[in-house]
Amino acid sequence: MEFDVSSVLDIVAILIMFYSLYMAVSLRPKIPGGVVGKHWNFLSLLVLLFSIAYLATPFFGMIPIGVRRLFVSFVFFFGAIYVLVTVRLIFNIIRELTE
Amino acid sequence: MLPHLVLFRTQKGEDMLHGDRHAISANHRRALLAIDGKTSVAGLEKNVFWVSDVKSVFEELYASGLVHHDLSATRSEAVPTGAPGQSLKVQLAALSRELLGSHAERLIKKMEQVDGSPDALEQVLLGCKRVIKLTISEELADVFWQRGRKIIGK
Numbered sequence: 001m002e003f004d005v006s007s008v009l010d011i012v013a014i015l016i017m018f019y020s021l022y023m024a025v026s027l028r029p030k031i032p033g034g035v036v037g038k039h040w041n042f043l044s045l046l047v048l049l050f051s052i053a054y055l056a057t058p059f060f061g062m063i064p065i066g067v068r069r070l071f072v073s074f075v076f077f078f079g080a081i082y083v084l085v086t087v088r089l090i091f092n093i094i095r096e097l098t099e
Numbered sequence: 100m101l102p103h104l105v106l107f108r109t110q111k112g113e114d115m116l117h118g119d120r121h122a123i124s125a126n127h128r129r130a131l132l133a134i135d136g137k138t139s140v141a142g143l144e145k146n147v148f149w150v151s152d153v154k155s156v157f158e159e160l161y162a163s164g165l166v167h168h169d170l171s172a173t174r175s176e177a178v179p180t181g182a183p184g185q186s187l188k189v190q191l192a193a194l195s196r197e198l199l200g201s202h203a204e205r206l207i208k209k210m211e212q213v214d215g216s217p218d219a220l221e222q223v224l225l226g227c228k229r230v231i232k233l234t235i236s237e238e239l240a241d242v243f244w245q246r247g248r249k250i251i252g253k
Contacts, residue, residue: 030202030234031234031235032202032234032235032236033234033235033236033237034231034232034233034234034235034236034237034240035232035233035234035237036233036234037234037235093233096229096232096233097229
């Protein structure tokens with residue numbers, strides 16, 4: 001495996017994603033329910049999915065091009081869902097705080 | 100007297116404090132003043148250096164019915180004092196523990212930081228309700244809000 005800028009970025013991204021996963025899991029006991037708690041399991045699941053997907057990025061060169069495109073599409077798709085859920089959650093929190 | 104007990108002044112203790120200055124000794128009066136409805140007996144024994152023989156003085160005050168450790172059991176006769184509204188805070192803390200169990204502590208901390216006036220407590224209750232609604236349960240938040248307001252007389 002060659003170590004260029006993209007490899008370094010991949011590794012940093014993996015580390016950040018695993019740190020996010022750690023935070024999501026450790027926050028879980030403090031959020032058993034409510035508006036945030038309802039979404040937290042789903043968001044944590046998505047972070048786990050991204051963590052696994054990011055782990056695969058250093059090996060992209062070994063994956064056939066068709067599978068690689070499908071893989072990237074899946075990551076983009078779930079990324080969009082993640083953004084949607086997060087924005088809605090923030091919207092709900094702000095609404096609750098300003099009621 | 101058990102060291103973990105938290106003492107409150109009873110109505111009798113309150114009357115004694117504000118009534119005849121010579122009804123009890125100065126040492127007993129100082130001990131009575133030190134009781135704040137928050138600090139345990141062990142904590143008071145450690146900190147109240149201006150009262151001599153603290154432990155036995157507390158025992159005497161307790162035996163005379165001027166202080167008591169059980170707020171709920173003596174609600175009709177005991178008026179917890181120290182900080183104003185301490186009684187309301189104690190009741191709100193009990194409500195939090197009843198409804199939220201282990202999640203109550205962070206809310207109780209918030210309650211302890213404000214003064215005991217009903218308006219200030221109502222603001223804290225509102226903040227706690229939001230925290231409960233966001234992180235614990237939407238249904239419990241409403242129950243907490245309604246019962247909390249009843250306690251502070253709103």
